Amino acid sequence: MIILVGYATIEGQTRKIAEAVAASIEAAGDRALLFDISSGGEYAIGHPEAVILCAPVHAARYPAAFVNFVRQEAPWLRGVPTAFVSVSLLIRSEFDEERDEARHFPQGLFDETGWKPRHVHHAAGALRYTEYDFFKRWIIRRMAEYEKAPTDVSRDHEFTDWQALADFVGAFLTSAKG
C-alpha cells in the first residue's frame, strides 16, 4: 500500500513525528511518501491509497498552510482511508479542561475544511527552549509554569510517546487494508 504522510511543522517536532509514522509504515512492508505541506510543492503521485496527516497546534490553531491544504484536498481525502495526528502540549496537561481543549482542536479543523478522518491520534509535542527566541522562550516558560511542565530553559523537553504513535499507525494500516 502507498501511504501519503503529509505534515506541517513550525519547530520541527511534527516533522520528527511524521518521520516516525513513515518509518512504522515502511517497517510494516508498505510504502510511505513523506511530504512537507508547508513547502508548497507537489507530492509525487496523484492518488495515494491512504493518507496520514500530522500538524501541530500553535496559539490554538493548526498552521494556515496546513488548513489550506486540507480544505483544498478534502474532496479526494474523503474517498480514501485517512488519519490525523494532532500534536500539542495541552494534551499532556494535568488539568482535565486543558486536555479536553486539546482533544477538541481537531474538530475545529474538520468543521472548517469538511475533512473527517476515521482515525485521530493525539501526540504530545516538545518544548524546544534552546531554539526559541527570547520573547517566545519567556511566553512558553510562563505557559509551562502554569501547566506544571518543565521550566528548565537550558535544555529541550520531548513528551511524544513513540510507542503509542507506532501502535496507532499499526491499527490504522490494519483498518485501511481491511
Ligand SMILES: Cc1cc2nc3c(=O)[nH]c(=O)nc-3n(C[C@H](O)[C@H](O)[C@H](O)COP(=O)(O)O)c2cc1C
Ligand atoms: C508559540 C507557541 C505556541 C503554542 N501554542 C500551543 C497551544 O495553543 N496549545 C497547545 O496545546 N500547544 C501549544 N504549543 C505547543 C506546540 O504544539 C508544541 O511545542 C509542538 O511540539 C510544536 O510542534 P512543531 O515543533 O512541529 O511546530 C505552542 C508552542 C509554541 C512554541
